[in-house]
Amino acid sequence: MQHKRGALLVALALALTGVFALAAPQPAQALTTEKATARPNEDGGDGVIGGMDTRLTWEGTVEGGEEVTSVTLTLPEGSTFDGSTTRITALEGLKRMDVTGEATPSGPSITVSFDQPVPEGSLLRLEITNMQFPSEGGECVVSGSYESAGQTHELADSKPIETIANTPLQSIVNWLDEQPWVEAWNSNQFLGMFLKPQLLVTSFSSLAPGWILCLGIVVAAYPFAIALGLLFAMLKISKWRILRAIAVIYINVLRGTPLFLQIYIMFFGLPMLNINIDNNLLGIIVMAINSSAYLAEIFRAGIQSIPQGQYEAASSLGMNYVQTMFTIILPQTVRRVIPTVTSDFITAFKDTSLLSSVGVMELMMFSKNLTTVSGNITPYVAAGIFYLIVTLPLIKVVGIVEENIARSERGGGPRPKRRADVADNAAAQMKEVAADAC
Amino acid sequence: MSSMTRRNFVATLGAAGALALAGCGGSEQPAENTTDQTTDDQTTDQTPEEASYTLVKEGVLTNVAELGFSPFEYIDEDGNTVGFDVDLSNAIAEKMGLTCEWLPNQAFDTLVPTIKQGGKADISIAGVTITDERLEDVDFSDPYLNSNQALIVAASSSYATDDLDTEEIQIACQTGTTGDAWIQENLPNATRVPLADVTAGMMGVSTGSYQAMVIDLPVAQNMLAQSFSDLKVLEEIPTGEQYGIAVSYDNPGLKDAINDALAQIEEDGTMDELKQKWFGTTEI
Numbered sequence: 001m002q003h004k005r006g007a008l009l010v011a012l013a014l015a016l017t018g019v020f021a022l023a024a025p026q027p028a029q030a031l032t033t034e035k036a037t038a039r040p041n042e043d044g045g046d047g048v049i050g051g052m053d054t055r056l057t058w059e060g061t062v063e064g065g066e067e068v069t070s071v072t073l074t075l076p077e078g079s080t081f082d083g084s085t086t087r088i089t090a091l092e093g094l095k096r097m098d099v100t101g102e103a104t105p106s107g108p109s110i111t112v113s114f115d116q117p118v119p120e121g122s123l124l125r126l127e128i129t130n131m132q133f134p135s136e137g138g139e140c141v142v143s144g145s146y147e148s149a150g151q152t153h154e155l156a157d158s159k160p161i162e163t164i165a166n167t168p169l170q171s172i173v174n175w176l177d178e179q180p181w182v183e184a185w186n187s188n189q190f191l192g193m194f195l196k197p198q199l200l201v202t203s204f205s206s207l208a209p210g211w212i213l214c215l216g217i218v219v220a221a222y223p224f225a226i227a228l229g230l231l232f233a234m235l236k237i238s239k240w241r242i243l244r245a246i247a248v249i250y251i252n253v254l255r256g257t258p259l260f261l262q263i264y265i266m267f268f269g270l271p272m273l274n275i276n277i278d279n280n281l282l283g284i285i286v287m288a289i290n291s292s293a294y295l296a297e298i299f300r301a302g303i304q305s306i307p308q309g310q311y312e313a314a315s316s317l318g319m320n321y322v323q324t325m326f327t328i329i330l331p332q333t334v335r336r337v338i339p340t341v342t343s344d345f346i347t348a349f350k351d352t353s354l355l356s357s358v359g360v361m362e363l364m365m366f367s368k369n370l371t372t373v374s375g376n377i378t379p380y381v382a383a384g385i386f387y388l389i390v391t392l393p394l395i396k397v398v399g400i401v402e403e404n405i406a407r408s409e410r411g412g413g414p415r416p417k418r419r420a421d422v423a424d425n426a427a428a429q430m431k432e433v434a435a436d437a438c
Numbered sequence: 439m440s441s442m443t444r445r446n447f448v449a450t451l452g453a454a455g456a457l458a459l460a461g462c463g464g465s466e467q468p469a470e471n472t473t474d475q476t477t478d479d480q481t482t483d484q485t486p487e488e489a490s491y492t493l494v495k496e497g498v499l500t501n502v503a504e505l506g507f508s509p510f511e512y513i514d515e516d517g518n519t520v521g522f523d524v525d526l527s528n529a530i531a532e533k534m535g536l537t538c539e540w541l542p543n544q545a546f547d548t549l550v551p552t553i554k555q556g557g558k559a560d561i562s563i564a565g566v567t568i569t570d571e572r573l574e575d576v577d578f579s580d581p582y583l584n585s586n587q588a589l590i591v592a593a594s595s596s597y598a599t600d601d602l603d604t605e606e607i608q609i610a611c612q613t614g615t616t617g618d619a620w621i622q623e624n625l626p627n628a629t630r631v632p633l634a635d636v637t638a639g640m641m642g643v644s645t646g647s648y649q650a651m652v653i654d655l656p657v658a659q660n661m662l663a664q665s666f667s668d669l670k671v672l673e674e675i676p677t678g679e680q681y682g683i684a685v686s687y688d689n690p691g692l693k694d695a696i697n698d699a700l701a702q703i704e705e706d707g708t709m710d711e712l713k714q715k716w717f718g719t720t721e722i
Contacts (some may be wrong), residue, residue: 089678090674090678094586094655125678129569193555359642361609372632
């Protein structure tokens with residue numbers, strides 16, 4: 001690997017000297033290439049994919065004593081400028097100058113001729129939107145020529161722009177682009193804005209890492225939240241007033257302020273104290289602390305819902321308070337609070353979306369970025385589906401558990417059917433008898 | 439008879455509405471009656487033109503913006519929406535015989551979709567750079583101001599621009615801005631952190647959560663001077679971008695009317711006045 005990189009460097013150096021050797025005999029460059037870059041067009045990624053619309057930005061400086069009347073940019077064979085639009089910007093320092101012109105594409109090159117010559121000392125920028133690099137990808141060098149005082153000169157080559165070949169995902173999107181039903185679907189303004197099939201496909205793949213991070217944060221935070229919650233629940237039912245006061249303050253402050261505020265305090269406050277914690281870790285901490293307050297209340301209610309008789313029975317067996325708590329009360333509490341805790345888990349999972357406001361790269365962040373790039377609401381809908389993938393099964397679980405608990409509270413497990421029938425019959429007979437008696 | 443009373447009722451409502459909205463312009467209270475009349479006169483004069491554009495709300499130019507972008511549009515200590523763009527849109531509305539209203543703060547990246555979608559706001563005048571990508575979704579008025587980008591770092595740091603192009607460096611930006619796009623293209627290896635508002639980004643750079651931020655130069659200069667003296671502009675990035683007023687393609691008449699108003703504002707010196715007021719110079 002090292003060797004390979006070394007070899008590449010040598011090759012690059014050789015290539016560069018080659019360029020300089022070629023450039024040297026020419027008269028002083030009047031237009032020097034500053035840079036050439038391309039806008040990433042991989043949906044949700046940062047690659048520049050060939051064969052798909054993107055934007056090429058080329059910058060050059062007009063050197064002293066020269067004026068430039070036209071510039072031709074040439075890309076490797078297979079690139080196309082057809083259907084592109086060109087924005088011309090000429091600047092002197094930071095001041096914009098009025099330069100207009102016309103762009104004529106021809107195959108892999110484009111010629112921009114200016115209505116007014118670009119004066120010396122100015123920075124010239126050409127932004128060519130909706131052009132395409134070769135679909136096989138690779139390193140693309142922008143070369144070309146320019147016209148100055150009626151003479152044509154060669155342009156120095158730019159640094160290569162890294163482009164990649166089309167990805168399978170992008171092929172699906174391109175296939176969707178061609179389908180008539182997709183076009184019909186998208187022509188409906190609502191469907192096209194909220195449920196654009198192409199964007200749904202790309203959103204699903206590019207939102208996945210954000211979804212994993214969301215799940216990761218809440219799953220990592222939850223054990224801590226449960227432990228903390230249990231601790232504060234015990235404090236709140238403690239005999240000592242000070243412990244109770246601590247618990248009440250902790251729980252009420254955290255439950256009484258928005259999570260958003262807590263996130264802001266932690267993310268902007270801690271760094272000011274020179275405490276720098278990784279963003280994701282800090283996200284876990286905030287979520288754990290916030291959830292713990294809610295869980296404390298849930299546990300407290302759960303513990304207090306256990307009938308007094310259980311304590312009395314335990315103490316009649318000679319158990320002390322700790323033994324009673326851990327072997328008698330808490331096991332029963334756990335079963336009772338499972339539905340509420342699961343609901344709280346769902347809430348916490350959804351609340352991770354607030355972390356996007358402080359730069360944690362979670363689901364909402366990814367979809368926000370995609371929405372920005374595409375100007376379409378579909379990524380948000382895709383994010384919604386991702387949230388539902390987790391929350392719907394959990395909601396179902398809550399329902400089942402609640403049903404089970406309710407049934408067992410009614411009188412313990414499934415009843416033998418026949419005996420119920422017998423009982424019903426007996427009751428009916430009793431009624432008949434009673435009616436007869438009347 | 440009943441139709442008469444109904445008309446009277448509507449007229450009274452309209453007058454009350456106009457009175458209420460006069461507050462939007464700020465301190466032009468004394469001329470209440472006269473403004474009312476001129477509005478009426480103009481609407482009658484412009485009957486042929488009137489049908490050329492539609493507004494979300496009759497007689498009101500409804501604006502949508504991200505209101506944390508000083509000195510262009512921000513909320514001052516008294517809770518009023520103020521700024522260069524605010525004064526400019528008031529001036530435009532005045533030329534068009536309308537009043538102007540601002541929708542509540544909205545994230546910058548939702549402005550173009552809002553205008554494209556229509557139904558909520560007529561225009562977005564919010565320091566929106568005219569780009570070919572945005573032009574695919576919405577139309578723009580003639581450019582009204584030139585701008586550039588700024589790369590901001592902590593004043594105590596010793597970074598050069600090229601040092602920032604590594605993964606360990608976190609660079610904040612406002613989601614969906616041209617600064618956001620600039621980072622993607624020019625510092626592709628850095629970790630880009632798109633945020634909803636500019637203040638959060640600057641705060642982050644100032645506390646060290648992020649190492650740098652890219653934002654429009656006038657905003658950077660203003661905010662650094664106002665509240666972030668511990669930051670500095672590392673590089674003024676000459677982009678020469680131009681702000682325009684975003685208008686829906688479904689409303690071409692509105693764009694023409696705004697362009698007319700803009701031309702008048704340029705001509706009668708109002709534009710220079712506003713630039714002087716907000717930037718302390720007309721050379722911007």
